[in-house]
Amino acid sequence: MVRTRVGYAGGLTPTPTYARIGDHTETVQVDYDPARLTYAQLLEIFWEAHQPTRQPWSRQYWNAVFFHDDAQRRIAMASKAAVEQKIGRAVQTEVLPLRAFTLAEDYHQKYALKRHEALTAEMQRIFPRHEDFVDSTAVARLNGYAGSNGSRGQLRREIDRLGLSAEGKKALTAMVRE
DSSP, X not given: OOEEEEEEESSOOSSOOSTTOTTOEEEEEEEOOTXXXXXXXXXHHHHHTSOTTOOOSSGGGXXXXXXXXXXXXXXXXXXXXXXXXXHTSOOOOEEXXXXXXXXXXGGGTTHHHHTSHHHHHHHHHXXXXXXXXXXXXXXXXXXXXXXXXXXHHHHHHHGGGTTOOHHHHHXXXXXXXX
């Protein structure tokens, strides 16, 4: 992943916020390098980490995959059909065109990482502007690990590229389970 950000999508309400989400749903925007990861592979990761048969109890927590163009729509629909075939049940997750994405408030960004003050402080020293912090690939990777995503093997391969001090590396390694 190049970048992840949280926000709101799927509705028509102008300028949604957490307090006034309207007809939008909370969403994660994922920027990725298609030379390293295809849209189909990204969807495989999504389906593995998602409960596709869960009925949402409100529009705010609606299950959706958004697409940018017709090629992505076809890939997303095929992956949804494959999941339905595999589990033998209807998938409740919608496949929808992305009309717009509104960035969520600052306090929602990198929420899992922010529970680890020392690691957050290290990244904020490198990225003092909040926009740069939110848009950072390294911060996105740390947020993923803080959210219990990623393996020790993945961490070993990339830890030296994350910009952490020796203490930060030690704290992150202790947090990541095999």
